[in-house]
Amino acid sequence: MSKPINDSTYWRDFEKNDITHSAAHYLMAIDALRGEFGYARVTDVAEMLEVSRGAASMSISQLKKRGWVAEDPHRFLLLTDEGHQMAVLVEQNFRILSKFFEEVLGVSPETALSDACKMEHLMSLETGRRLVWLMRYILSDESRAAKIHDVMSRFRPGCESVDHCPLCDGGECLTPLGEDCEYHKGAQGKAKKS
Amino acid sequence: MSKPINDSTYWRDFEKNDITHSAAHYLMAIDALRGEFGYARVTDVAEMLEVSRGAASMSISQLKKRGWVAEDPHRFLLLTDEGHQMAVLVEQNFRILSKFFEEVLGVSPETALSDACKMEHLMSLETGRRLVWLMRYILSDESRAAKIHDVMSRFRPGCESVDHCPLCDGGECLTPLGEDCEYHKGAQGKAKKS
DNA sequence: TCTCTTTGTTTAGCATAGCAAACTTATGTT
DNA sequence: AACATAAGTTTGCTATGCTAAACAAAGAGA
Numbered sequence: 001m002s003k004p005i006n007d008s009t010y011w012r013d014f015e016k017n018d019i020t021h022s023a024a025h026y027l028m029a030i031d032a033l034r035g036e037f038g039y040a041r042v043t044d045v046a047e048m049l050e051v052s053r054g055a056a057s058m059s060i061s062q063l064k065k066r067g068w069v070a071e072d073p074h075r076f077l078l079l080t081d082e083g084h085q086m087a088v089l090v091e092q093n094f095r096i097l098s099k100f101f102e103e104v105l106g107v108s109p110e111t112a113l114s115d116a117c118k119m120e121h122l123m124s125l126e127t128g129r130r131l132v133w134l135m136r137y138i139l140s141d142e143s144r145a146a147k148i149h150d151v152m153s154r155f156r157p158g159c160e161s162v163d164h165c166p167l168c169d170g171g172e173c174l175t176p177l178g179e180d181c182e183y184h185k186g187a188q189g190k191a192k193k194s
Numbered sequence: 195m196s197k198p199i200n201d202s203t204y205w206r207d208f209e210k211n212d213i214t215h216s217a218a219h220y221l222m223a224i225d226a227l228r229g230e231f232g233y234a235r236v237t238d239v240a241e242m243l244e245v246s247r248g249a250a251s252m253s254i255s256q257l258k259k260r261g262w263v264a265e266d267p268h269r270f271l272l273l274t275d276e277g278h279q280m281a282v283l284v285e286q287n288f289r290i291l292s293k294f295f296e297e298v299l300g301v302s303p304e305t306a307l308s309d310a311c312k313m314e315h316l317m318s319l320e321t322g323r324r325l326v327w328l329m330r331y332i333l334s335d336e337s338r339a340a341k342i343h344d345v346m347s348r349f350r351p352g353c354e355s356v357d358h359c360p361l362c363d364g365g366e367c368l369t370p371l372g373e374d375c376e377y378h379k380g381a382q383g384k385a386k387k388s
Numbered sequence: 389t390c391t392c393t394t395t396g397t398t399t400a401g402c403a404t405a406g407c408a409a410a411c412t413t414a415t416g417t418t
Numbered sequence: 419a420a421c422a423t424a425a426g427t428t429t430g431c432t433a434t435g436c437t438a439a440a441c442a443a444a445g446a447g448a
Contacts, residue, residue, distance in 0.1 A: 020404075020405090022404080022405065022406090023404095051405090051406070051407085052406075052407055052408075054406090054407075054408080054409085055405070055406055055407070058405080058406090059404090059405075059406095062404085
């Protein structure tokens with residue numbers, strides 16, 4: 001059985017991502033400041049993100065070089081079309097992920113927001129669109145949404161299916177730590193050991 | 195309306211994550227090499243991850259300092275209990291995410307693997323468990339799984355619900371770029387502009 | 389034993405990304 | 419004009435994490 005996780009073909013995609021976590025938040029901060037106050041300066045961005053003016057200055061100058069940030073006639077910071085597109089994409093991913101975690105999975109708000117914030121800049125457009133699609137299907141129907149919410153509200157670490165796990169059936173075990181499934185606790189002996 | 199995405203309370207959680215993407219892959223490589231060949235050396239890890247021996251040497255010495263990697267009596271690399279736990283957690287998240295993306299959302303295999311690889315070390319245990327729980331619910335029932343697969347197989351960028359979006363209703367728009375929903379294209383004028 | 393290869397470490401340089409502090413360049417007030 | 423404050427940049431430092439190259443050490447064969 002192949003183990004794609006150990007394949008070196010794409011593990012470094014992480015470094016080659018379109019945008020870094022930090023850059024995304026600089027863009028979103030500029031976007032938010034202009035939306036709220038009508039302008040954004042280096043100092044305002046630094047204050048919002050709680051970084052030093054020096055750090056903000058350096059990061060923003062890189063964003064200017066990349067063509068994501070410019071200055072308006074009053075020398076205030078401005079997102080270019082491309083920069084705005086990036087900001088909106090990441091904001092969109094954040095909302096999709098946090099809504100999915102909170103309203104579908106029933107994850108606690110703090111964890112949902114923290115997880116979504118970490119992953120927002122990494123989720124592809126394709127995956128994001130399909131996640132919206134799934135949520136649209138699940139949440140648009142009253143009884144379907146209620147059923148999912150009922151199922152997820154009963155979540156606890158511990159699974160009843162001991163004889164046969166319908167999820168991992170045939171494939172690699174999804175809970176090798178055996179934390180939430182009696183079946184996997186028993187099956188752990190079969191797992192690889194190093 | 196509050197915008198948690200612009201709140202500086204947790205955006206830097208990204209830096210303070212338990213494990214980095216790179217570290218996770220070093221641990222998983224050692225785990226995989228020992229599982230496959232019974233031993234792991236710096237050179238083997240470097241080869242598997244396609245990094246220089248120097249880079250592997252430096253990274254692994256940091257992992258030793260953190261108590262995640264040790265050496266066996268033959269001086270081969272070894273994961274400590276804590277290191278193994280970390281590796282298994284990340285591997286587990288990878289399998290959960292890639293399976294969800296591919297088998298539930300219907301994302302293309304390449305994108306599913308790439309996205310999962312980028313997010314594997316960032317998803318919390320709570321979110322991961324609940325995602326397994328959701329998949330267990332969706333995929334355990336034949337007709338339910340078939341229905342979801344049918345819905346997702348019809349995915350395309352473009353949404354029929356023009357008058358009313360059941361997903362974003364009342365909250366912030368999840369597709370502000372208006373790419374896959376006629377409703378949002380029309381509503382875009384209402385969105386913030388910077 | 390001597391030499392060559394393999395293995396592993398170290399060093400210098402690069403990029404991101406932060407802090408603190410020094411410095412420059414406004415702006416604004418007396 | 420002179421000074422003080424505010425705003426922005428630059429420098430020296432930290433850390434991760436990579437490359438390339440130099441270097442040290444260990445093993446294997448003639």
